[in-house]
Amino acid sequence: MSRISIGLLAGLVLVAGVPVAAQAADPVGKFDGATLSLSRWAGDPWTAAQVKSADAWNAATGGKLTVDAIPYENLHDKQVLEMSNGTYDIMYVHPSWFGEYVSAGALLPIDDLLADASANPPGFSKNDYLPSVLSQGASGGKQYCLPDFVASVVVAYRKDLFDAAGLAAPKTLDDVLADAAKLNGKDGIAGITLPGKKTGATADVLGSLLTAYGTWWYDKDGKSSLDVDAATKAIDFYVKASKFAPQGILNYHFDEVATAAAQGQAAMAVSTTVSLSWVEDPAKSKTVGKWAYAPLAVTADKPSGELIYWNWCINAASKNPKAAYSFLQYWTSAAQQGAVAKVAATAGATKAFYEDKDLVASLPFLPALQGALQNANAQPSLANWSKVQDEIELAVQGAIEGKTSPADTAKAIRAMLDKELGG
Amino acid sequence: MSPRRASRLEDGTLLGYAMLAPAVVLVGILILLPLAYSVVLSLYDWKLLEMNRPKKWTGLGNYWKLITDDGLHNAFINTVIFMVGAVTVELVLGFIIALAVFHMTQGRRLANAIILLPMVITPVITALLWRYMLDPQFGIVAQVMTALGGHGGIDVWGSSMLALPGLMLVDVWQWTPFAILILHAGMLGISEEQFEAAAVDGAGYLRVAFSIILPAIIPQVLIVLLFRSMDTYRIFDTVFVLTRGGPGVSTDTLGLFTFRNGFSYLQMGYAMALSVFLLATVGLISAVYIRLLRRRGML
Numbered sequence: 234m235s236r237i238s239i240g241l242l243a244g245l246v247l248v249a250g251v252p253v254a255a256q257a258a259d260p261v262g263k264f265d266g267a268t269l270s271l272s273r274w275a276g277d278p279w280t281a282a283q284v285k286s287a288d289a290w291n292a293a294t295g296g297k298l299t300v301d302a303i304p305y306e307n308l309h310d311k312q313v314l315e316m317s318n319g320t321y322d323i324m325y326v327h328p329s330w331f332g333e334y335v336s337a338g339a340l341l342p343i344d345d346l347l348a349d350a351s352a353n354p355p356g357f358s359k360n361d362y363l364p365s366v367l368s369q370g371a372s373g374g375k376q377y378c379l380p381d382f383v384a385s386v387v388v389a390y391r392k393d394l395f396d397a398a399g400l401a402a403p404k405t406l407d408d409v410l411a412d413a414a415k416l417n418g419k420d421g422i423a424g425i426t427l428p429g430k431k432t433g434a435t436a437d438v439l440g441s442l443l444t445a446y447g448t449w450w451y452d453k454d455g456k457s458s459l460d461v462d463a464a465t466k467a468i469d470f471y472v473k474a475s476k477f478a479p480q481g482i483l484n485y486h487f488d489e490v491a492t493a494a495a496q497g498q499a500a501m502a503v504s505t506t507v508s509l510s511w512v513e514d515p516a517k518s519k520t521v522g523k524w525a526y527a528p529l530a531v532t533a534d535k536p537s538g539e540l541i542y543w544n545w546c547i548n549a550a551s552k553n554p555k556a557a558y559s560f561l562q563y564w565t566s567a568a569q570q571g572a573v574a575k576v577a578a579t580a581g582a583t584k585a586f587y588e589d590k591d592l593v594a595s596l597p598f599l600p601a602l603q604g605a606l607q608n609a610n611a612q613p614s615l616a617n618w619s620k621v622q623d624e625i626e627l628a629v630q631g632a633i634e635g636k637t638s639p640a641d642t643a644k645a646i647r648a649m650l651d652k653e654l655g656g
Numbered sequence: 657m658s659p660r661r662a663s664r665l666e667d668g669t670l671l672g673y674a675m676l677a678p679a680v681v682l683v684g685i686l687i688l689l690p691l692a693y694s695v696v697l698s699l700y701d702w703k704l705l706e707m708n709r710p711k712k713w714t715g716l717g718n719y720w721k722l723i724t725d726d727g728l729h730n731a732f733i734n735t736v737i738f739m740v741g742a743v744t745v746e747l748v749l750g751f752i753i754a755l756a757v758f759h760m761t762q763g764r765r766l767a768n769a770i771i772l773l774p775m776v777i778t779p780v781i782t783a784l785l786w787r788y789m790l791d792p793q794f795g796i797v798a799q800v801m802t803a804l805g806g807h808g809g810i811d812v813w814g815s816s817m818l819a820l821p822g823l824m825l826v827d828v829w830q831w832t833p834f835a836i837l838i839l840h841a842g843m844l845g846i847s848e849e850q851f852e853a854a855a856v857d858g859a860g861y862l863r864v865a866f867s868i869i870l871p872a873i874i875p876q877v878l879i880v881l882l883f884r885s886m887d888t889y890r891i892f893d894t895v896f897v898l899t900r901g902g903p904g905v906s907t908d909t910l911g912l913f914t915f916r917n918g919f920s921y922l923q924m925g926y927a928m929a930l931s932v933f934l935l936a937t938v939g940l941i942s943a944v945y946i947r948l949l950r951r952r953g954m955l
Contacts, residue, residue: 306900313704313919314919333705334705337703429814431900431902480810481792481793481814483904484814623920630903
């Protein structure tokens, strides 16, 4: 997979007056008596929203779709175990699992269904999706999945603390470090918080930093291509930022980062737009309304990030593929994603999502997200990425703990990538 | 019919074997067959997601990888440290507390009930409990330390140095009651005459504890060692919930290492070899204790 520019995403929002693509909000098809099971991670408001959508889909189609939501940390294992017996018809597939699922023949190609007029709303085509995001669910010339949950890694900063200290909004990574140093320890608050746990979060943040510094794990052929000098700078940022972070970040996933920020434990937070929605949730946050967001950038004119997304895929062993596709199409529509976005700080993957001016205006995180996605690489989806990601995060933890220097860490990661991906 | 056969028939031996046979067959099917199949699978290179593709024969390749795998060496060392550390503390603490309960004249039942509470909580919940109790920002320990004028909590789960001792602490908290229960039961079996004789001889508290009680409950000590050694050697759930083997590989254990190779990296052949290794080594540990128990006529 090559470097992906997602300027299109930002551009779409600026396209005024373009007629919104016709995409009916109602599910397509009748599936009386068909019973389906959907596998996803557990977490509200997403799960609750999806259960609601499943109920609506059931009522409209006569099918019976149940949602099996389990913790993210166990989702991959459960899906792998249940894959071949057809327990799940629809699976929420993380990018890092997509490659291995496809190579195992576990996912059903949906090109025919995408092109079937009887399976889609009037006027619908695959072109309704953002091409750069839709392509993440394709492999070997076949489309397997439909995307949703568009997000990226950004910096959130406390406006009140910045104003009180006379600091301007951070525009570059150097600004972030300088501001973190100045604010660290004031009133017992850490300068910045960011994840350091081996759960994928650390790789996501480092991936975003790598993109900002102009390199990526691999080239368009999937071969190791990491520039060691650029990676050294990215890891150096990680290590320096961690010096101003609260204790315990080596056990911090995005959830813990967002919790620390929401509870007023840090002046800045590097995390996903999704998890940062917590800081604006009065039920979870003591710091509602005090935050602003900015993309990561080495130079102010080149904001960068990582395209974070999830894929909705149909199990190759599903006995109801057409019904499963009907729900996929329904759930990833602009109408459904728009409803979720307002409460979950995610964005959809259809063009119509960004053409809804009222919707866009109601999403405060969107400018930073769009900035980040102007220069973004998508989360890796190679067949053996799970193991590679583990090794990357292990190396970064070693650098944060001071066991290895950023330069040696970058070299070690490059050597590991050469071995696992081929150089 | 030979006299010997007639004798077996008469004394019911054959009937006994016949009645036992279904259970033996059942155990064979449910335990020995899967075990044998696991050993066979450990000789192949195959991925979990590739169930329908031919498995590649590697012979002892997975076992050679096992010998040369630094990750496994680290997990093995962590596991042994965890086992020796946790079981030793549990045994010593268990003996001290069991002794205290044994000498209680009032409230012994209540004390036993309270002591056993940690054991009835599922390990996953116990792990979550400790995760949040020791959270350096929000945990109750941090709050108390701050209230006492300190600077917040100690970063146990995010520290390579402290995470493994932290896991031992959780295990000790949950399973010392098991040691107390077994040792206390052993103490209750000591005859009163021994204590009376000691009192006549003027033996003090410590002398009674170490010269009468401890030697008398050695079989119970061995039972505690047997069960807790096996359990701690196979530790998985607590580590999975609390640290997932991190930071770095500081808390990676054999159970977690096997799980990761099987269900994260999907290398099932290698995971099977690791399982066989785990089974063989835990069998070895058990054999030592069982031999000691046999010597004492306990088995």
